[in-house]
Amino acid sequence: xxxxxxxxxxxxxxxxxxxxxxxxxxxxxxxxxxxxxxxxxxxxxxxxxxxxxxxxxxxxxxxxxxxxxxxxxxxxxxxxxxxxxxxxxxxxxxxxxxxxxxxxxxxxxxxxxxxxxxxxxxxxxxxxxxxxxxxxxxxxxxxxxxxxxxxxxxxxxxxxxxxxxxxxxxxxxxxxxxxxxxxxxxxxxxxxxxxxxxxxxxxxxxxxxxxxxxxxxxxxxxxxxxxxxxxxxxxxxxxxxxxxxxxxxxxxxxxxxxxxxxxxxxxxxxxxxxxxxxxxxxxxxxxxxxxxxxxxxxxxxxxxxxxxxxxxxxxxxxxxxxxxxxxxxxxxxxxxxxxxxxxxxxxxxxxxxxxxxxxxxxxxxxxxxxxxxxxxxxxxxxxxxxxxxxxxxxxxxxxxxxxxxxxxxxxxxxxxxxxxxxxxxxxxxxxxxxxxxxxxxxxxxxxxxxxxxxxxxxxxxxxxxxxxxxxxxxxxxxxxxxxxxxxxxxxxxxxxxxxxxxxxxxxxxxxxxxxxxxxxxxxxxxxxxxxxxxxxxxxxxxxxxxxxxxxxxxxxxxxxxxxx
Numbered sequence: 001x002x003x004x005x006x007x008x009x010x011x012x013x014x015x016x017x018x019x020x021x022x023x024x025x026x027x028x029x030x031x032x033x034x035x036x037x038x039x040x041x042x043x044x045x046x047x048x049x050x051x052x053x054x055x056x057x058x059x060x061x062x063x064x065x066x067x068x069x070x071x072x073x074x075x076x077x078x079x080x081x082x083x084x085x086x087x088x089x090x091x092x093x094x095x096x097x098x099x100x101x102x103x104x105x106x107x108x109x110x111x112x113x114x115x116x117x118x119x120x121x122x123x124x125x126x127x128x129x130x131x132x133x134x135x136x137x138x139x140x141x142x143x144x145x146x147x148x149x150x151x152x153x154x155x156x157x158x159x160x161x162x163x164x165x166x167x168x169x170x171x172x173x174x175x176x177x178x179x180x181x182x183x184x185x186x187x188x189x190x191x192x193x194x195x196x197x198x199x200x201x202x203x204x205x206x207x208x209x210x211x212x213x214x215x216x217x218x219x220x221x222x223x224x225x226x227x228x229x230x231x232x233x234x235x236x237x238x239x240x241x242x243x244x245x246x247x248x249x250x251x252x253x254x255x256x257x258x259x260x261x262x263x264x265x266x267x268x269x270x271x272x273x274x275x276x277x278x279x280x281x282x283x284x285x286x287x288x289x290x291x292x293x294x295x296x297x298x299x300x301x302x303x304x305x306x307x308x309x310x311x312x313x314x315x316x317x318x319x320x321x322x323x324x325x326x327x328x329x330x331x332x333x334x335x336x337x338x339x340x341x342x343x344x345x346x347x348x349x350x351x352x353x354x355x356x357x358x359x360x361x362x363x364x365x366x367x368x369x370x371x372x373x374x375x376x377x378x379x380x381x382x383x384x385x386x387x388x389x390x391x392x393x394x395x396x397x398x399x400x401x402x403x404x405x406x407x408x409x410x411x412x413x414x415x416x417x418x419x420x421x422x423x424x425x426x427x428x429x430x431x432x433x434x435x436x437x438x439x440x441x442x443x444x445x446x447x448x449x450x451x452x453x454x455x456x457x458x459x460x461x462x463x464x465x466x467x468x469x470x471x472x473x474x475x476x477x478x479x480x481x482x483x484x485x486x487x488x489x490x491x492x493x494x495x496x497x498x499x500x501x502x503x504x505x506x507x508x509x510x511x512x513x514x515x516x517x518x519x520x521x522x523x524x525x526x527x528x529x530x531x532x533x534x535x536x537x538x539x540x541x542x543x544x545x546x547x548x549x550x551x552x553x554x555x556x557x558x559x560x561x562x563x564x
Contacts, residue, residue: 010042014053021056022063022348024226029065036072047089054080054098055345058213062322062346063226070223080214081206090206097269099214103204104129105271109192110278112178112202114264120175122205125163129201133159136177139194140166143180174202188304204268211265213345218262221321224293231353237397240356241442244364247289256285259297263316266323270343276314276328279305284539288365290357293320296327298365300540303499308506309455309557310337311540315361317354319346327358331366333558334548335449338362339377347388355397366544369443372451373399378434391433392425394440402452403436448554453561461560462509481508488517489529499536507532514556528553 017035020028044050057073057080064070080086081100086093094102104126107115115123127133136159141149144166157165160173167176181195204210251259260280267277277299284300296315306312307330315327324346328339340358342351362368373394379385401407409432416423425433437451447453470477485508486493496504511517511532517525527550534543547554 010039010044011049013039013042014044014049014056017056018052021059022230024065024229029069032060032065032069033072036069036076040072040076043083044085047092050083050085050089051093051096051098054096054214058322058345059349061217062319062324063230063349064223064320065227066225070225077214081212095271097211097213099212100206102206103211103268103271104201105268105273106199106201107268108273108278109178109181109195111264111268111273112174112195112200113182115202115204115268116175116178118261119204119207119210121170121172122207122210123174123178124172124203124205125160125174125177126201126203127160132198132200135198136162139198142184143177174200211268213266213269216262216266216269216323218259218297218318218321221295221318222293223320226293231350234352234396235356237356237359237440238442240360241363241369243360245288245357245361246291248364249287249289251285251287253282256282256299259285259287259316260299262323263297263299263314263326266316266326266343274314274326274328275305276301276312277326280314286365288315288361290361294318294354294357296358296361298361303502303536306503306535306540308510309458310450311366311544313365313540315358317342317358319349324349325354329362329366330450331362331368331544332450332547333370333448333453333554334367335370335372336362336366336368337372337374337450339374351393352397363442365541367548370439370441370446370449371399372449373438374451375434375436378438379430380434381431382434385434386427386430389430391430391438394438397440399438399440401433401436401438406433406436409433448558453558455561457561457563458510458557461513465513466509478505478508481505481512484508485511489525489532490522491529491533496533497536500533501536503532503535507535510557510560513560514553515559516552516556520552524550524552 013035017032017039020031020035039053044053057077060069060073061077064073077099080098086098086100090101095104097103112123140152140159140162144152148166152162163173163176167173171179177200178195181191184191184194186194206212209215260282263277263280267273279302280299281302286298288296288298290296295318297318299314299316301312310330310332313329313331315329316323317325317327323343325340325342327341330337338358340355342354359371362371376382377385377390378394379388379390385391395410401410409429413423413425413429413433439445439449439452466474466477470480482493482505485491485504488511491504493501493504511528517528520528527546531543531546531550531553534540534546537543
């Protein structure tokens with residue numbers, strides 16, 4: 001009976017802390033400290049209650065009232081994996097990212113390499129979920145030296161048994177498999193494709209420093225305490241876009257690697273794997289300070305994985321050093337396609353205010369005056385986006401669709417809301433609303449922006465050109481195009497570094513089909529060459545700036561995309 005009263009009391013304390021967590025000023029700080037102190041000594045009865053306590057602690061770490069609240073929260077988080085109630089429910093709390101619990105996910109190749117390099121003893125294959133295990137048999141002959149192949153032909157082991165036999169005594173099956181793919185004699189794209197076609201389900205067992213949301217924080221961040229109410233009002237986007245960040249600072253490669261590790265950990269613990277972050281460039285990392293403890297760690301993409309045209313950047317959103325979300329930004333033509341995500345623990349805080357600073361940062365870094373949101377981010381066939389009301393979030397900020405059917409559907413929903421203020425769009429209606437992109441312009445609507453320009457058409461035209469002229473001899477064709485483009489634009493290829501040569505080779509077929517390039521002035525042709533070489537520069541924002549300034553090149557690419 002006494003134990004039951006103790007559990008009930010812990011539940012009551014947890015409820016009080018949840019209600020108080022977003023209150024600041026007055027005696028809120030002392031109230032939080034008292035509740036934290038009492039909960040630190042209590043055992044919670046269910047796994048749901050343990051998870052709720054963890055979320056409150058993560059929130060207060062990002063939004064602490066003062067030094068004493070932060071100290072209490074960090075003490076509890078440091079010891080969270082040692083709580084008896086956590087250990088009791090650890091198996092059922094798998095995939096929550098809480099310290100002391102397991103994580104299951106089929107991570108992409110480069111994330112798997114990162115995990116195997118950092119925590120080789122904690123990474124395993126989840127054989128119970130490995131649907132493509134039989135494909136390992138076909139690949140083993142390529143993954144081991146030729147001298148081992150007679151055994152592969154003679155002995156009928158299962159894939160699991162083979163990996164157990166082939167791995168070293170201090171390796172796990174997953175670490176061995178990943179390392180053998182790394183050693184495969186093929187280029188990065190081929191290795192990646194072969195590994196990811198296996199769709200290997202990985203299991204990360206908990207350790208003292210394995211990825212965990214519980215421990216996720218940039219230790220070097222300066223803390224700004226929350227003494228005023230949270231900024232929950234929607235800011236004016238026109239004001240936000242024109243307001244630059246407080247400071248933008250380029251960091252060293254070593255610091256870039258630290259931030260990349262923090263970013264990758266934030267994704268791993270939420271079972272996400274994103275192209276931009278998988279290929280983050282530690283040489284192109286900037287810390288964007290927005291004031292009030294809000295920062296964006298802004299990552300470029302390594303030169304080998306950059307797209308031909310638009311520039312890809314990823315932001316890790318940090319509040320007092322705690323990851324609270326991320327942003328993907330694809331920019332060109334003075335526009336940015338934005339994918340904005342706030343992690344669930346922080347969605348009831350300052351999502352609107354942070355979004356305003358995202359657009360201000362994109363304006364500052366990429367010169368964007370037009371912004372686009374793609375259907376998936378709006379919720380199209382995306383349950384998380386539908387449940388969060390993403391479409392209406394952007395609509396209330398002023399983003400608008402242009403597709404006639406969606407515009408008609410919006411008007412219908414607005415009429416229903418006017419007649420009945422309690423009306424809410426159904427999930428089916430939200431999915432239809434989200435089926436087309438939305439746009440917002442700070443300097444008036446235009447059509448030459450991301451998601452409105454069919455850039456895929458350019459790739460198709462390059463394919464037709466190469467097919468007609470070179471057929472299967474594509475490598476020789478690219479070399480020929482590179483030489484011809486160099487002569488056309490006045491470039492000496494012998495003076496280029498590796499990344500510049502890569503950018504030049506990839507752009508050269510596009511140069512050969514650009515309309516009207518032969519009639520450009522010498523100055524325009526040389527400026528176009530500088531644009532192309534900037535694709536191989538340390539910062540891809542250099543390419544964006546130069547491309548958007550080159551009026552003739554920009555117009556020619558737009559004409560090509562539109563089929564003229």
